[in-house]
Amino acid sequence: xxxxxxxxxxxARSEGKIFDVDENYEAYIxxxxxxxxxDISKYYCRHDFRxxxxxxxxxxxxxxxxxxxxxxxxxxEDVAVVQLDGEKDWLAAxxxxxxxxxxxxxxxxxxxxxxxxxVPEIGRxxxxxxxxxxxxxDKEPFTRFAWGLQPTTG
Numbered sequence: 001x002x003x004x005x006x007x008x009x010x011x012a013r014s015e016g017k018i019f020d021v022d023e024n025y026e027a028y029i030x031x032x033x034x035x036x037x038x039d040i041s042k043y044y045c046r047h048d049f050r051x052x053x054x055x056x057x058x059x060x061x062x063x064x065x066x067x068x069x070x071x072x073x074x075x076x077e078d079v080a081v082v083q084l085d086g087e088k089d090w091l092a093a094x095x096x097x098x099x100x101x102x103x104x105x106x107x108x109x110x111x112x113x114x115x116x117x118x119v120p121e122i123g124r125x126x127x128x129x130x131x132x133x134x135x136x137x138d139k140e141p142f143t144r145f146a147w148g149l150q151p152t153t154g
């Protein structure tokens with residue numbers, strides 16, 4: 001937004017809906033179907049993803065759904081769940097069909113700071129990342145703004 005490269009988390013309080021549906025919805029859903037047809041285990045990974053956490057995430061998104069995979073398959077966005085247990089954290093579940101050229105299987109089960117090590121200039125941002133993770137859990141929902149460069153579909 002400022003034109004300056006930053007690794008700040010880009011969090012803003014969500015107002016209203018958690019997920020948006022825009023003019024690209026059908027393309028994203030078609031991509032998720034292609035990923036499923038190719039090999040869903042390449043795009044949907046779990047590691048010590050606790051049932052109570054899965055239930056809480058599903059209820060937060062839509063309390064009429066009962067299966068995390070099918071719910072995520074109907075969303076335009078990708079979904080990552082970080083599990084916290086005291087001072088320990090790990091990527092417990094990820095449903096990522098638009099990974100920007102990285103393999104979610106290499107990140108599953110790893111802590112937040114280790115996952116983000118390849119990001120240039122990330123050191124200052126991840127220094128106190130546990131405070132950020134706890135804030136996200138303890139406060140209202142947040143929207144994360146992130147960007148990357150990749151070829152267009154057109």
